[in-house]
Amino acid sequence: MKVKTPYAIQDEISKMLDWLASFGATDNNGVTRLLYSSPWIRAQQDLKEKMHSFGFQTHFDDVGNLFGRIEGTVEREQVILTGSHIDSVIEGGKYDGAYGIVASLLAAKELFHKYGKPKKTIEVVSLCEEEGSRFPLSFWGSGSITGKHHFDEIYSLTDNDGIPFKKAMASAGFGLNNYPNPRRDDIACFLEVHVEQGIILENSKQTLGVVSHIVGQKRFTITLTGQSNHAGTTPMNARKDALATACDLIHHLTNKAKQQSDLVATVGNIQVKPNVVNVVAGEATFTLDVRHHQQESLTTFCSEVFDYFQKVTDEQHIKLNIEQWMDDKPVKMDETLMSKMTDIIKKEKIPFRQMVSGAGHDSQVFGTFCPTALLFVPSHQGISHSPKEYTTPEDLATGVNILTSFLYELAYT
């Protein structure tokens, strides 16, 4: 098939994004649509009606994932699944997740209305949760479908208001066996389009990013215990200054990260005790978030950095504690799907690059479960998780057009 000119569907995309953003709209022009909240419930229910109006067969599963199905005529059992997540962060923007749902909906509708039923079954999915913004658990939607997550994980979880996960789920009508179990074994592949949430495409003036890997992530909490002391009467050489030593470690790891290819290492949070101007800090705790698309690079970096941490804290007579609380492996996208998608993009002469995703996506959960492809459109100034996130209508339309052609090739030929 020939893709449309971008202009033909820009209006339709914008309208549907604005419509979705109205569920959970905030005073700051942002979106707060947390899992199982009232705006979330209304968004999923109205999306279901929208899918129905397009002629799709609709159903929820028992965690609240919403599916719109166009049954294939030849291979109806195996499903080409496409979509993204409907939940947002607190005060997020209107593109993250929502754009992937809109893109899949419009692509599937376009094909269905133009060519009728596909040979292979297509399902558009509005995944219930990806961000981990309400409960301390992320990828609840994709994880429930693929078996990464199970109901028994959520019984002890509560949100910031103390509401139990199970109760929130029940109040939205889910987790009550009223819908099919979310676990699926009929997914042939998963396709997602998403805003980049970074500045690589914009900086390189490219319209599309074909994602080759989603980075692995290791996260740690590092605590240094020194000795709190008087800032005036304790000579420099008699100090066990937890903050000054933490700064040494953070300075070192940042410099080292800058020398690596493609690796990012971030200390985003630091807490100091007693945190008083004229007292040498007795304790400093900071987080470390390290990401790379190759597991070996991740492991080597952390190991070398921690050797340095140990050496310095030993020298300073400071106690070091390193607690790891995340170890997500890198995930490779499917090479055959990447190659097919790239061929379409090249044919349309759209400026693109192959790239790594530094952010987590539902595609990383599907990527270890079934062949998966992820396509990025640019994020203006890389701004993400903010009411200010923005992608031009042209770029949004290009993403939808490529997904349409890709779905056509996979489901109709």
Place this chain on the structure above:
Amino acid sequence: MKVKTPYAIQDEISKMLDWLASFGATDNNGVTRLLYSSPWIRAQQDLKEKMHSFGFQTHFDDVGNLFGRIEGTVEREQVILTGSHIDSVIEGGKYDGAYGIVASLLAAKELFHKYGKPKKTIEVVSLCEEEGSRFPLSFWGSGSITGKHHFDEIYSLTDNDGIPFKKAMASAGFGLNNYPNPRRDDIACFLEVHVEQGIILENSKQTLGVVSHIVGQKRFTITLTGQSNHAGTTPMNARKDALATACDLIHHLTNKAKQQSDLVATVGNIQVKPNVVNVVAGEATFTLDVRHHQQESLTTFCSEVFDYFQKVTDEQHIKLNIEQWMDDKPVKMDETLMSKMTDIIKKEKIPFRQMVSGAGHDSQVFGTFCPTALLFVPSHQGISHSPKEYTTPEDLATGVNILTSFLYELAYT
């Protein structure tokens, strides 16, 4: 005169310290005796009775400094003033300030009871405030006597409960013109003994420290404004990471301070925004406290460090703001008094050293107003501003004995 053996007055010192610590005793075996609070009022009133029982003439001034006077027979107009401050920090110990009052009281009593009236007038002072623990102002006692502080400074000040300084002062009976104006022009010299609040004497196994200088202090608040960004999608070379850059600066200044003689530089407080594990920090604010006994060393250190700050933040495209909010000059103690005190200590063969005080003391306020001497006794493990502060009874007694001999030499010979 011959000093007593330490053992003769250990009991008396301990009992009087315990008695003073009972005013504002906390559940943690600490002392919280804030300016004009109810324990403070009771302590000053009971100290007045104690002074009276020793035969001293007593009076308050209008800010609540308490004086016990032994009028001289020859030079009665010029006063040898000795004492320290009665206020404490929150959850402080029983030695800081209180020991100096007890030492002065017992030394003056011993001389008065043994030798009768001195040639020169002696006054023991219980200064109302030094710590700055209740209101954002310190040295209110010594500052009111010497003219460093004035009533018009306190009208806008409130404590953490919103109580105005003036109201608190009035509720304790002061600031109402019921007592003499605190300003004095008849102080011949000021003598103070104090716990070291550091570990230098204990580490060097010396009993007394003859203070030559009280350090100057410069304090700053330094703010770095970079850009908050996604920790996964922002490459290292595209970051304006305020926390990582702050760590570079703090690491640099700490290393540089270690290379200087006698200088201490402390970053005790840091605040980061948004302070979230997976977000590159957009803003970091930290304090810097620099102390040295020579003004030139202080100025040079700060200037060189800030040149580095400017260079690094320029390179990182981070906005730098340096706000100075304290600039206390170093104060030299009086050489003649130091020399006399040293002669007495040497005669008694007590292990001592000449040293710099890294902490602030009332002696620094008197030191720019009249000849002043400050004597330290050891602090066990350097612990200060804590219920755990401790000095051995032997060391406390040695300090009192030396002060007694010193007062004898100054007032009786």
